[in-house]
Amino acid sequence: MTTSWLGRALDRHWLIYLVVCATFALHLGMLSVFPRIPVELDQGVFVKQGKRLAQQGLVEWKYNARAPGYIFFVATNFLVSGEDRLGFVRVAQSALAATTAAALYGLTQLAFTSIARRRRQVIGLLAALVYAVTPDYLFFSQTVWAEAYFIFLLVLAFCFLLRAFRQEKRWYWFLASGVLFGAATLTREFLILFAAGFVPLWLVLTHLPQWRAGVARALVFLLGVILVIAPYTYRNYVNLQAFELISWEGGHTFWMDTALALTPGTTKRALRPGLRKLDPATRNRELYARGFELVLAQPVTWVLVKANEPAKIWTDLESNLFVYGAALKLIVPQGAELWRVGLRVFWLVLLDLIIIGVVLAQDSRAKLLWAFYLLASIAAYFATHYQTRFRLPLAILFLPYAAYSAVELVRMLRTPGALATLDRKRILVAACVLLLVNWQALPVVAAA
Template structure:
């Protein structure tokens, strides 16, 4: 009996991790076998681009939104599957299911490295219960691939911090490069991680060791090597510098024009910027720049309205529960609870309280950083905060906050660990979480999100 207890203490957490991962994989496969939705909107665009790459060997589309409109990562991912195996959506969903479950392990790995095994396992279990992580495995969108690459990039970076090995930093740079080629919003995260590490090490940049800065150089150099071929290709085609994609101008104009209300609206087509950008004879890069310029002009001319819109969008991203992709792909068919209504109610409740607990954890993270000089919880705070803040400049789409949610779950796990370890933390964090959850519910009703 003693030997069994010792064995469980040493290996029991691995049994739990394996059980959660296997169950998560089963949930995804059980869900995707019944999906019969034909890709539409962005999904259809990704599909057509991948088919053209397989059949014609080109990223060109022959349409208004050309080859640089979208990052190439997910297009290449789909094309590899279509070209090597078959053009079957369920096959893509099956592979994405594996990547999605692997991402759960990356969340555990990040939590374990930042704090301890218990926090990592808690974050893993919470993430396994987050319905969109399951549902997006069966959607022809880049979210699942991006999360896989991005989460392992962060986990490998932390491994480099622990081991002080340049190889881990370089590997992290490669993964960050691939993440950026999948969704360009990842580009700014490595500098954020460097700032976090300086805070964690409690050193000023000029006092950090030479070897440490060499490791940072390796990270950014590896990232640049991955991204550069696509950037060069874009310059040759567009005769203009396009680092990754030309979609940001349109997104910025959607969120910042005379008709803007925080959401995508067809009134975009009536704006002067859109009409001027999409006159014939312009490259993707020129269109993108025109729309950026028009959006910036509107922001400068209407600073108060821009600030109001940005604050509204920030609140909407925190409170958002409705997702047209969820409605289209019927996430309520995921086997978690007894019936569809229970699953929908659970998903909304879980998302609301997870966000509330994470916001409370942010306060605890800054308190620890200032009082105890422990900045570890600032990493998920900075990363999740960056995604939500950056998106708030554009417009609200539920799926766009997807990359922030793993770090929300890590903050939740950190908060639960704090409450378990310290009764004083429990006394203030529990009621605060309830109060914030009610605020989020009010926001969801107010903004109809």
């Protein structure tokens, strides 16, 4: 499969070191491509609150409108740099991107333990390389949005969790993965559904019939999550004299998106004034109650309207580089139509490879974990809304399957009779899913 020099380079990890260094250089190089990123849209909130947190400290800082994880990261960078230097944040996120590439390589080795080591290394390199050069990831590592930081935590958390699963006697890996998932939940609150619900369920199911061992490991994992979230929940209790797990962003987003979906003619501007009149101590619960009241009044309409949000995972193939680059007036889409269409095709091909890779992969236990994460994401998008940038943390976890698909397809084409050995049921499933996805996605790509 490989020549002697390539095999030696793989065994000594020279190639992944090269990819990691190239990732850092490419992301850092975006400083010259976009020397100044306008602090607009949600970025302004992160910068403003990062400055306040750095100046006031956690005790005096009263903000709780968003999950605080990324604000902690921005504030830490401001404290280290000595002032509010956004350039320092961009360099730090470039370093996170390089670390993410290494973690993605490690995650691939843990996800495909049943295949040959050399082939597994090639798959990991390909996944890391695709991540390194994808324009969407390059662009977002230079903005003050939470994507680069959240992706770093998410990939590392998955890596630690699978490491714990493969080496079950070392309980501290479960604790460490729980800590990382807790940090990721403080950055994106919707992850609590996956971390506190689906991961423990996955641990129990994959240990059957020895369910007690699964429960024990799930409890250790949950302890790690609690160790991170509980101090911040206590901080909220001190400030509000009421229980609030992380922030009131969840209730706010759920109510607003539900009201927009079920009340024709309503705008965000019309809904916002009412938020200021709510008691901060009960605001989150009240907003959730209002949202559920609207849902119960029109349940069928709500389901039909909201079903379009998760479907955008495979129909909204626009590149984040163009969506947010144009919004920040860094890119003029009209002058780069070829690139725009090319990136849509890239995302569609990547989606097809992911589908094939998931169907062909043999380890059902690892696939179940990925399926649970996809299900948690779909539930979050269904309850609230989907944005183009939400694709990035979802896609990166499935890059190993896309790389596996590419390597396997090349191997089958080069090996006589390999295609005949494929399971016909798997081929049928892959064909049906590919037909469904491409039937909906191809018109979107053609519309570019």
